[in-house]
């Protein structure tokens with residue numbers, strides 16, 4: 247039985263295909279269209295997942311959309327009408343965008359996918375989130391928690407899963423939303439909403455949470471795990487442009503200019519920003535204020551989700567927790583939940599945001615509605631396109647690119663050697679990652695022992711703000727040696743780079759390029775099983791250096807989606823200053839030292 251799951255029209259459109267309840271392929275549309283977070287109907291992603299299974303749309307038994315468009319429209323309409331006339335802008339934009347194609351999702355799917363309308367089903371937004379975590383987890387029973395901006399009406403839900411059954415028993419409804427609260431601060435701090443949330447999280451450790459009392463004025467926590475926003479501070483419920491109002495600005499001061507360079511005295515002024523400005527101290531002080539605000543909203547967000555998870559644990563008595571929704575990508579909060587909420591095991595799948603709804607919607611139909619038994623665990627994150635060696639060779643030859651084909655032993659040896667010598671490598675192999683993190687299949691890799699590597703990687707390719715940490719990929723066996731996070735190597739979110747944990751204090755100097763200012767790291771636990779070649783490379787690097795850890799960042803230029811094809815990988819290599827590019831077993835070097 248083939249089931250296609252689709253999520254789209256908000257952000258991160260994606261498609262996923264199940265064959266008899268097992269995931270065959272899943273991919274975000276942005277990887278094909280090259281538009282980051284592309285929300286449009288995922289025609290390319292659908293084409294890919296069908297091809298990956300070797301089927302055509304006529305072979306599909308069901309197609310499931312990840313949410314209920316009519317219910318969502320109802321929420322938007324009622325919200326807009328409820329705030330009329332102040333919300334007239336929202337009303338107009340809701341009417342135009344929703345009446346054009348969003349409301350006609352069923353007809354659209356039938357036409358674009360080529361399936362009859364009676365094969366098309368609609369899940370619910372948070373059910374899709376919850377199913378994406380629970381039915382991908384190895385747990386027979388678990389507590390479930392979903393937290394995001396907003397779905398149809400719900401913004402956070404809790405419940406439980408048992409076997410093929412899934413129940414959401416409580417929900418918090420729009421406009422009360424942790425995701426929208428965090429996004430409001432994201433916008434206030436000068437970043438793009440749905441994109442800049444990571445920057446707020448990365449900025450937080452540079453600040454002190456001096457404004458928690460002010461943030462707590464905006465949101466009240468309830469004893470049952472729920473919460474309530476004071477709407478007087480917000481405008482997102484009636485405006486599609488600015489999410490905060492005058493009272494918010496009165497509390498926190500003027501917003502940070504959009505995309506202004508961020509640095510503090512602690513971060514210093516990175517060389518790739520250009521010459522240090524004469525008023526560095528003054529600018530750093532201004533930025534410090536915003537870092538303190540970031541620290542405050544991050545801390546309150548952690549408190550809110552920990553409180554919700556604690557209440558859920560008390561209520562259900564369960565020991566395992568599955569987490570989903572955009573807020574489940576807050577890897578700092580995830581670690582606190584794991585430590586403080588009373589659960590012993592946590593599962594988050596790599597595409598925890600809306601893209602994951604495609605997988606969740608399909609699994610929800612298969613298990614919860616059709617009652618089919620479970621036989622699938624998402625224990626790795628590689629569900630996207632892959633390329634055969636002959637395809638890569640054909641591309642390299644057609645472009646006249648000089649390369650060397652190496653056997654595995656020579657490849658790992660040469661790559662480990664060049665990393666240990668301080669080179670930065672584009673590493674491309676196997677199926678692409680599902681979700682926003684690169685997990686060693688479409689990654690840029692470097693030596694974490696060199697403090698200067700942060701600046702080097704930024705200068706060569708990333709041009710990121712200095713406060714955004716690079717992640718350490720660590721062999722599972724070496725995790726206890728480097729991290730002060732007992733048992734983290736056994737937690738699935740660790741495999742998917744979804745936990746930020748303290749680095750063992752005595753080892754921080756050993757891996758300075760992946761140690762954040764507060765002594766933490768967003769680690770990726772690399773197990774051989776499911777990530778064989780990447781594990782082998784880290785192992786070789788460890789044997790040479792005594793440090794089985796690599797700096798891993800996603801293979802893309804700033805502002806672009808992660809590379810998808812060998813051609814995009816090569817183009818990114820060409821446009822940046824990476825020292826070498828590995829495409830499966832083909833090595834391309836910038837200095838032309840290939841032996842053809």
Ligand SMILES: [Fe+2]
Pocket residue numbers: 371375394395396397571572599600
């Ligand atoms: Fe969502």
